Amino acid sequence: MFSKLKVLAVVGATFLLPLMVSVGSPDSVMSMSAVAAEKKEPKYKNVKTRKRQSVGKTCAKALDRVQGEKGPISAAGELGEKEDATPLWLEAKSMLNDIERRPKVCRSDYEKSQVWNMLGYIHYSMDDFTGATGYYKKVVEGAGTPPEMKLDTRYTLAQFYAMQEKYALAVEQLEIWIDAAIIVGLDARMLIAQLYYQLERKADALKMVEIAIDESDAKGILPKETMWSLQRVLYYEKDDLKKVTSILQKLVKHYPKWTYWKQLGGMYGSQEREIDQLVATEMVYLNDQLTTESQVMSMAYMYLGAEVPYRAAKIIDKGMSDQIIEKTAKNLEVLGQSWWAAKDLPRALKAFESASKESDSGELQSRIASIYLDLGNDKKAYRAAQKAAKKGSVKNASSNYATMGSALVNLHCYKDAISAFKKSVKAAKTKKKKRFPRQWIKFADAEGNRLQRLRDVGATVPGCNKA
Structure with missing residues (x-):
């Protein structure tokens, strides 16, 4: 079974879109003073065709001085991006404030709404969003504001509030x-969906974002990344991991980012889709996007779980070479286990010995003893097993004593071997595990007696060579 990756965080700090505030410049005085309304398709529901309200001559002249060809608003609009328009905006603001203070200049409710609209635009242009909000609120609440203008301004006001x-x-x-x-x-649907999310109205947010996605599909256009991103968050918070996975699959296809691949791997892991998790994470790894120790070690553990220890060892080894993985006793031990499982005993031994230098333990020495025995280095196997027994904390003490006994048999130290195997029997917890060392006790006793008889008749036979 795979070692599970901790599900990568799907929820970002905030999913509120960067607000591109839609604020148009005020209409020209000429258009405001027009009497007859143009015939056109209605932009809003339930809006009756009516005559357009007009701005009186006195008000029109005053406003023209602010935004006409020679006015500061027009002059500010003609400046380059790097030129400072602040003095012109301040001049326009001062002129409009003066108009506000003189009730006879722009006296009707409609005329006042035009002044407030201009002031809102000026405050916005100076990045004074609080001031702009105040004036656009006046436009929305104004008795003389035309319904169409009031609705347009509501959208702008909503963005400022957000x-x-x-x-x-x-x-x-x-x-x-x-x-x-x-x-x-x-964009409007996404804006309100994100606002619903901020207000914990998540059912409303999901409904709105899915309308936006469906409308995109119906128009044959690709849904925006932000749509799927918010939809993914909402389903994640509903613990619908299958739906989250489906959305992430779309994101990695149409808006490929390594963060989505990482999250997709995490989703696969949460659903025990180990092979899919491995493939997704390998994609990230091969593109050098696993940059922390925990990420790279998790990748290695996945390969160990998939019974591909050689790949796990190579990943850890490279991580250490790249200085992503620290050469701690624990990490070196995992590297040793990986090489050992891959049957590369020399490299396993090297890793375990390096680990023992960082934090030696009985368990590490027991592993080292076992590898030395497999490599035919009986003296070092005996010494390592002896060291492991002295340190203690060996997970399988019976196996360690059996390793010691086997090394001593190979060194022709039969009495010592019998003593080691007896300790193995004592440490074994089941009858089945006691059987192996007992068999070796019989063999060591018989072999020791046989060689002793040969010595007794003058034959040259090898003696104990553990020193």
Whole structure:
């Protein structure tokens, strides 16, 4: 079974889109003073065709001095991006404030709404969003504001509220706007979906974002990355991992980012789809996007779980060479286990010995003893097993004593071997595990007696060589 990757965080710090505030410049004075309304398709529901309200001559002249060809608003618009327009905006603001203070200049409710609209635009242009919000709120609440203008301004006002994290007020304006608008764009749906999310209205957020995705599909256009991203978060919080996985599969296909591949691997792991998890994570690894020790070690553990120890060892070894994985006793021990499972005993021995230098333990020495025995180095196997027994904390003490006994038999130290095998029998916890050392006791006793008889008749036979 795979060692599970901890599910990578799917929820970001915030999913509120960077707000591109839609604020158009105020209409020209000439258009404001027009009397007859143009015939056109209605932009909003339930809006009756009526005459357009007009701006009186006195007000029109005053506003023209602000935004006409020679006015500061027009001059500010003609400046280059790197030129400072602040003095011009301040001049325009001062002129409009003066108009506000003189009730006879722009006296009608409609004329006042035009002044407030201009002031809102000026404050916005100076990055004074609080000031802009105040004036656009006046436009929305103004008795003389035309319904169409009021609705347009509601959308702008909602964006300003969102920028100031006044999400409930933003939603209030947007819900009125959406209810009245004939056409609701995808960006507007995403904006309100994200605001619903901020207000913990997650069912409403999911409904709105899925409408946006469905509308994108119906138009034959690719849903925006932010749509799937928010949808993914909402399903993750519903613990619908299959749906999250499906969304991430779309994201890695259409908006490929390594963070999505990592999250996809985490989702596969959570559903015990180990091979899929391995493939997704390998994709990230091969592109050098696993950059922390925990990420690379998790990859290695996955290969160990998939019974591909050689690949696990290569990953850890490279991670250490690249200085991503620290050469701690624990990491070196895992490297040794991987090489040992891959039947590469020399490299396993090297890793275990390096680990023992960092934090020696009885268990490490027992592993080292076993490898030395397999490599035919009986003296070192005996010494390592002896060292392991002295240190203690060996997971399988019976096996360690059996290793010691086997090394001593090979060194023709039969009495010592019998003593080691007896300790192995004593440490064994089951009858089955006691059987192996007991068989070796019989063999060592018989072989020792046989060689002793040969010595007794003058034959040259090898003696104990453990020193």
